[in-house]
Amino acid sequence: MKFTKIPLATINRLSVYLRVLEDLLEDNTDVISSERLARHCGVNPAQIRKDLAYFGEFGVRGVGYRVVDLISQIKEILGLNRTWNLAMVGVGNLGSALIRHGNFIKHGYVFAAAFDIDPEKVGKKLPNGLIINHVDELEEVVKERNIHIGVIATPASAAQSVANQLILAGINGILNFAPVQIQVPDCCHVENIDFTIKLDSIAYHLSTNF
Amino acid sequence: MKFTKIPLATINRLSVYLRVLEDLLEDNTDVISSERLARHCGVNPAQIRKDLAYFGEFGVRGVGYRVVDLISQIKEILGLNRTWNLAMVGVGNLGSALIRHGNFIKHGYVFAAAFDIDPEKVGKKLPNGLIINHVDELEEVVKERNIHIGVIATPASAAQSVANQLILAGINGILNFAPVQIQVPDCCHVENIDFTIKLDSIAYHLSTNF
Structure with missing residues (x-):
């Protein structure tokens, strides 16, 4: 359709x-x-x-x-009468909380890969059974596991380079939690989640109404 | 203004x-x-x-x-030429990852209180020094610490009741991470962050363009 x-x-x-x-x-x-x-x-x-x-x-x-x-x-x-495979890039506090969050799987979104650059994390097993891969393995793992969507939860400084790697690996959909505007070609669809932008909207309403 | x-x-x-x-x-x-x-x-x-x-x-x-x-x-x-005090309600994986996230304080949003109902968590100290209070103490703590905005990171089933308590305590701005529509009076401004709604938008673009 x-x-x-x-x-x-x-x-x-x-x-x-x-x-x-x-x-x-x-x-x-x-x-x-x-x-x-x-x-x-x-x-x-x-x-x-x-x-x-x-x-x-x-x-x-x-x-x-x-x-x-x-x-x-x-x-x-x-397009939700199917499941979508996600790759998490950046397994810090936020990334690992998101991987554990039950709401993704409930809606057909499955974390099928996780990447980090921290040698302390790479090779470790997450509670859902995933082993964390090094970001250098991104292209290979994305293809092997048929990843459709990349989720970025790295620091802002790393987000653009991670986005570039995801796109080179053939990913056309990115959910970006890093607080920075990432630039992508037209073939790629990015959605940003910046918590503080929502707070700014609340702050504006509190400032103007009270 | x-x-x-x-x-x-x-x-x-x-x-x-x-x-x-x-x-x-x-x-x-x-x-x-x-x-x-x-x-x-x-x-x-x-x-x-x-x-x-x-x-x-x-x-x-x-x-x-x-x-x-x-x-x-x-x-x-x-209304950002000042700081805003936040209360986190629900200190699970997501709630504690958010409290640790450096991006809030960078933009003038300070977690000044945290609440849970789990007896294992109440009384524990978070990495930022906050002691977790029981939700029963919400009204008192919100007033004492001059909390402006409530952040809900509870399971969906608890979110409405938490929102009611926040509003009774005088809070007029809520950032809701629970995957449920909460009902509030007109005086209160709610912003919802549901990660999977953003993923649906990506899934739609991937389904229609490829």
Whole structure:
């Protein structure tokens, strides 16, 4: 399936809808109106209808969405009806906490390789059974284990060089936790997670409202 | 200073501009054109000019922005010409990795309290010197230590109840790492960081482009 010109904000909201729908399914909800789904997701119902309209017709007018169907349709849209193999680069405090975090595997993201440059870490076994490889082995391991997405949790100073190595190894998707803007060719999609940028937004709201 | 109706996306981009400008200052750059600043930030120059126009006149036509001045102006806009005290709730792998992460203090965010419910953790000293308090002491400690922002790194099942406690203690800003939508009154500003939502966006791009 190919879709073009879908706003990134829509894609991000689809993920939120998916998670809310999965929670509803666990609570044995079969059908949900766009109004109720919207309330759970913190958006307005028109937004949900508009976001889904990019991809076709969903739901039954006057009834709502069948939860199990909408889950499967959103998964197909996002490419989540499969697992994705991740490589962690940088197994410090944050990197190892992320590898242990149960939320990745729950959503089909599997840490299948981990890299560091610290000789104290290379060769050590992580709680999930992975042995930490040296970054020099990156290209070989990425190909052997069919890694799809690189996760960077190195210090800022190392992030660009790690990104370059991931791209040379054929990786086209990077999740970057290092607090620096990395430059990549157009074929590669980068998402940044900088915790302090979210805090700046909170600080702004606290400063202006109180 | 009061500003209204500024899009959240603008606020987030101001944070990115600020970080890039701070790196430029470290590299001894005095003045930068909006074109060059835009390239470093991964946006177009018109976007930067539009974002800054919400807050007044910046830069000198044909010359550019004085880096040190623009840093100080963006900090004033965002409310970052001060420090903000954070409380971490949930000192698991992720929570303790975040407390140790140098990037918070670099940007003026100080972990001044940490809470858990695990009797094995309560009373223990963290590497930054903080003693972990029981969540039952939250209201008292939040007031004593003048905490401004709560950071939730508990399991999803505990996040809403922790958010309620933070709000009762007078907290109006929450950074939520638990993979669940928390409901808060309008006076409170929540930012969510769900790593897998960013991965979904990467998965979508990989699925549609390749």
